[in-house]
Amino acid sequence: MTTIVHVYVLLRLVILCPYTLQQTIEKTDLIEGPAKCVITQEKQSISIPHSVPSFLSNRNRSQCQAQNAGNKMLRCGWTDVYLKPECVCSFYNVYEASLYHGYSSCPEGSGSDIVTQLKCSDCKRYSLNNNGPCINGGKLTCRGDEVAPSSTCVCPPNYEGMFCEEKIEKVTRICYRISRFSAHGLINCSLTGRECVTYSKNMLYAYKCNEFQTSKRRRSEELPLCFNTEDVLPDKMPAGIELDVSDVESSCSLKTGGISSTSYVRWTVLIMFGTYFVSV
Known part of the structure; x- marks a missing residue:
C-alpha cells in the first residue's frame, strides 16, 4: 500500500550584512550636502616682549x-x-x-x-x-x-x-565634509584646536577641520557655519534609500533601488519547499 505523506522541508538561510558594507556605504554619503563650512574658535597664545632687557x-x-x-x-x-x-x-x-x-x-x-x-x-x-x-x-x-x-x-x-600676557584670537577654520565613519578617532572641535571633527546640528554631516596656524577669514562665497548647514529634507534623498536618523539598532533589509543598512545584524530567511510523496 502506498501512503502519501506531506513533508514540509524548511531551509534556514542566514545572510550577514557585511561589516565592509557599513564601511563603504554610508547612507549620509548618498545625500547631497555642503562640501565645505567653517567654525569659529578662540585661539590662545602667549604674547610677551621678544627679548629679555x-x-x-x-x-x-x-x-x-x-x-x-x-x-x-x-x-x-x-x-x-x-x-x-x-x-x-x-x-x-x-x-x-x-x-x-x-x-x-x-x-x-x-x-x-x-x-x-x-x-x-x-x-x-x-x-x-x-x-x-x-x-x-x-x-x-x-x-x-x-x-x-x-x-x-x-x-x-x-x-x-x-x-x-595671554592673547586671545578669534580664528575661523575651514572644514571639509567627510563620511561619518571616517570621523571615528577624531577629537571633537569643541575640545581642541588641532585636527578635529565637527557636525551639523542634525548630526547627518561630519566635517574634518585641519589644525590651524594662523587666522583665516571666511572666503568670498561666505561659507556657512558647520553647525548651521541645512537640514536634510526627504525630497533630497536618493531614490530607494530610507533614512532613520535615530540610528537605533536596525536590521538589514532590501529596498527598491538600493540597500539600507546601519549595522551588521543577522538576516534570517525561512524558505518552505512543497509537498513530497513518500512510499511506505
Whole structure:
C-alpha cells in the first residue's frame, strides 16, 4: 500500500550584512550636502616682549643706576643711587620668577627693588609708565599692600592673564565634509584646536577641520557655519534609500533601488519547499 505523506522541508538561510558594507556605504554619503563650512574658535597664545632687557640678560647694574635723581626714581636703600623706571618691576623681573625674583640693580646690600619685597604701590609709582609688569596695554591695579608678583592688571580686549600676557584670537577654520565613519578617532572641535571633527546640528554631516596656524577669514562665497548647514529634507534623498536618523539598532533589509543598512545584524530567511510523496 502506498501512503502519501506531506513533508514540509524548511531551509534556514542566514545572510550577514557585511561589516565592509557599513564601511563603504554610508547612507549620509548618498545625500547631497555642503562640501565645505567653517567654525569659529578662540585661539590662545602667549604674547610677551621678544627679548629679555639687556640690564637683566647681562646683569649690568650700572645700566639702571642714576645718581641723586630725587623722589622721581626708586632709591636704593639709604644710598645716593636711584634706579631708572624701565628697570623697576618690569615684566621679566616679575614674570620670570625662577630667574629674576632675587635680582637687584642696586648696589650690594641695598636692594630695594627686589620684586618679592617691593609693594605694588611702589611698583606702580616708580616703574615705566607706572604700569609695572603689565604688558600689551594692560593697566596695573593695586588692592592694598600686596607685593609685585601678587599684583594684577586690567587687560584690554583680546588679552588675558595676570599681566595680560595671554592673547586671545578669534580664528575661523575651514572644514571639509567627510563620511561619518571616517570621523571615528577624531577629537571633537569643541575640545581642541588641532585636527578635529565637527557636525551639523542634525548630526547627518561630519566635517574634518585641519589644525590651524594662523587666522583665516571666511572666503568670498561666505561659507556657512558647520553647525548651521541645512537640514536634510526627504525630497533630497536618493531614490530607494530610507533614512532613520535615530540610528537605533536596525536590521538589514532590501529596498527598491538600493540597500539600507546601519549595522551588521543577522538576516534570517525561512524558505518552505512543497509537498513530497513518500512510499511506505
